[in-house]
Amino acid sequence: MRSSQISPRKSPLHILVSNDDGIDAPGIFALVTSLKKIGNVTVVAPERQQSAVGHAITMNHPIRVKEYFHNGEFFGYAVDGTPADCVKIAIRSILKRKPDIVVSGINHGTNTAISVIYSGTVSAATEATLMKVPSLAISLATFTTPDFRYAAKFSMTMVKAVLGNGLPQGTLLNVNVPPISEQNIRGVKITRMGKSTWNDTFEARRDPANKEYFWLTGDLEVQDTEEDIDQVAVMNKFVSVTPIHYDLTNYDMLDELQKWKLKKSV
Amino acid sequence: MRSSQISPRKSPLHILVSNDDGIDAPGIFALVTSLKKIGNVTVVAPERQQSAVGHAITMNHPIRVKEYFHNGEFFGYAVDGTPADCVKIAIRSILKRKPDIVVSGINHGTNTAISVIYSGTVSAATEATLMKVPSLAISLATFTTPDFRYAAKFSMTMVKAVLGNGLPQGTLLNVNVPPISEQNIRGVKITRMGKSTWNDTFEARRDPANKEYFWLTGDLEVQDTEEDIDQVAVMNKFVSVTPIHYDLTNYDMLDELQKWKLKKSV
Numbered sequence: 001m002r003s004s005q006i007s008p009r010k011s012p013l014h015i016l017v018s019n020d021d022g023i024d025a026p027g028i029f030a031l032v033t034s035l036k037k038i039g040n041v042t043v044v045a046p047e048r049q050q051s052a053v054g055h056a057i058t059m060n061h062p063i064r065v066k067e068y069f070h071n072g073e074f075f076g077y078a079v080d081g082t083p084a085d086c087v088k089i090a091i092r093s094i095l096k097r098k099p100d101i102v103v104s105g106i107n108h109g110t111n112t113a114i115s116v117i118y119s120g121t122v123s124a125a126t127e128a129t130l131m132k133v134p135s136l137a138i139s140l141a142t143f144t145t146p147d148f149r150y151a152a153k154f155s156m157t158m159v160k161a162v163l164g165n166g167l168p169q170g171t172l173l174n175v176n177v178p179p180i181s182e183q184n185i186r187g188v189k190i191t192r193m194g195k196s197t198w199n200d201t202f203e204a205r206r207d208p209a210n211k212e213y214f215w216l217t218g219d220l221e222v223q224d225t226e227e228d229i230d231q232v233a234v235m236n237k238f239v240s241v242t243p244i245h246y247d248l249t250n251y252d253m254l255d256e257l258q259k260w261k262l263k264k265s266v
Numbered sequence: 267m268r269s270s271q272i273s274p275r276k277s278p279l280h281i282l283v284s285n286d287d288g289i290d291a292p293g294i295f296a297l298v299t300s301l302k303k304i305g306n307v308t309v310v311a312p313e314r315q316q317s318a319v320g321h322a323i324t325m326n327h328p329i330r331v332k333e334y335f336h337n338g339e340f341f342g343y344a345v346d347g348t349p350a351d352c353v354k355i356a357i358r359s360i361l362k363r364k365p366d367i368v369v370s371g372i373n374h375g376t377n378t379a380i381s382v383i384y385s386g387t388v389s390a391a392t393e394a395t396l397m398k399v400p401s402l403a404i405s406l407a408t409f410t411t412p413d414f415r416y417a418a419k420f421s422m423t424m425v426k427a428v429l430g431n432g433l434p435q436g437t438l439l440n441v442n443v444p445p446i447s448e449q450n451i452r453g454v455k456i457t458r459m460g461k462s463t464w465n466d467t468f469e470a471r472r473d474p475a476n477k478e479y480f481w482l483t484g485d486l487e488v489q490d491t492e493e494d495i496d497q498v499a500v501m502n503k504f505v506s507v508t509p510i511h512y513d514l515t516n517y518d519m520l521d522e523l524q525k526w527k528l529k530k531s532v
Contacts, residue, residue, distance in 0.1 A: 049326065051325060051326070053319075053320065053322045054319070054320035054321030054322040054323070054350075054389065055320030055321065055383045055384055056319045056320040056322045056384075057320070057384055057482065058482065059317060059482050060315065060317070062471070062479040062480060062481045063468070063479065063480045063481070063482070064477075064478075064479050064480070065478075065480065084320070085482075088466065088468075088482070089468055089480060092466070092467055092468050093467075093468045093470065093480060114396060114512070116514055117321045117392070117512050117514070118321055118322075118323055123320065126383070130380060130463050154530070156532075157528070157529070157531075157532050158528075160532075161526055161528060165526050167519075168516070168518075168519060168522075170461070170516075171516045171519055173523075182530065182531065185530045186530075187529070187530050188528040188529065188530055190520055190523045190524050190528075192513075192515045192517070192520070193513055193514055193515045195436070195513070197396050200354070200358070201358055201359075202329070202354075202355055202358050202359045204359065205328070211330075212330075212331075213328040213329065213330050214328060214329045214330070214331065214355060214359060215328045215329070216323065216324065216325050216329070216351075216354070239528075239530060241523065241528060242515060243515065243516040243519035243520065243523055244514045244515065244516060245514060245515075245516040245519075246380070246383050246514065247458075247459055247461070248382055248383070248459055248510045248511060248512065248514075249458045249459045249508060249509065249510065249511075250434070250436075250437045250509040250510060250511040251458070252434075253434060253437055253509035253511075254456055254458070254509065256434075257439075257456045257507065257509055258456050260427055260431050262423070262424075262427060262454040262456075262505075262507060263423070263453070263454060264420070264448065264451045264452075264453050264454055264505060265423075265448065266422075266423050266426075
């Protein structure tokens, strides 16, 4: 079942853009500049940086929406919520009609392997998929000074590919671009989400009043080696494209669990 | 590959408990009271209610840990972070040795179908799984006045079952208990995660200064009908047990995506 197919358009392509680095991040600016070449772009993004929020939504307090200006020009709507909030409120309340596609990014930092489940960038795209709008998340795989130019250009390729081919319902594409120039990129690889996790730890510190506090720190510990794993593909200088869905059932375990013969009472 | 098997224990069973309703929620109190009958329990839970935080972790500000007392007695550690933070900091910094199992709950409210991806309760259990500790999330499927007694009792059954049978690495169990008395429960069903989503909307309101704000509201729109779907099982008065993992790859789409023949440049 396809949620979109290319067809002669009566109206111009309408693209909704969000991210998790915040509406003032260079990555979203690069993305919007690029996507404006192929369609009308509406930006609805978090007012503040929202990395590692996962698929959080705001239920316990109200949300405000402000107009955000960049160099004196209207750029988009800033929301004091999470990336998932942004996409939800954009589609439910801000936009007059559903967008043709949602693009989330360009994230400053890799969203591969286990990082996908913590990623606000991916969660914005997931929320779009839940609302039956095709979507993709795009990240630049570096934590140092970023150059978003190639990733921004490649986002146009991906938007056209998604609208041209269609995505199955409930599936989005998670794109990770190596932080190198276009001529050094070896190609595009279709990948699986890796199993690498973070070997993180909490640094215990003391505040000026000598009270203890903890700060999370750590690195992704690359445990995957196969070439068709997202993280490995990026390290090998390929753009990684992973089809992601949100059915978390471990189907392989269903039969095994039946054998446990669980009873309501012991 | 099993992450745990029952074996003659030299030391008593060590259970880590967390939740997303907060350390002062009745559900966690009922759970701890029950689990203390079968082992030593350490509680590390959010200081404040954290529902719908998804798999958020706190990276941009420090975390504090406080001792929390219930009726003058030490109950556990309160963390000003998310459920995932709690499990991470418990295992990395608070506990002297890894727990044998992590139990998250008892959540006041259903965590079935799409709610799983928003659920802080499930994310605490997921974080444990990432740290190679077997885990389960347990929720009471009601949003009205809860009676946690049967769910608390059933949590003992589940802990024994998980430790007795072992779980594959990267998999946790998501348990949902119908809000009815034990004699009315029809049994335990092994289920798949449903595809039902929320038909949510934002209520636009005005604050006292006449500024607009939005508040999320909505219901789960049950679209699933098959009896082995989590939400349907609970509605049919079965305890639902779903094996959940965090590999989000849509394997069915990998071949299809190859056919797109994506190029690095167009």
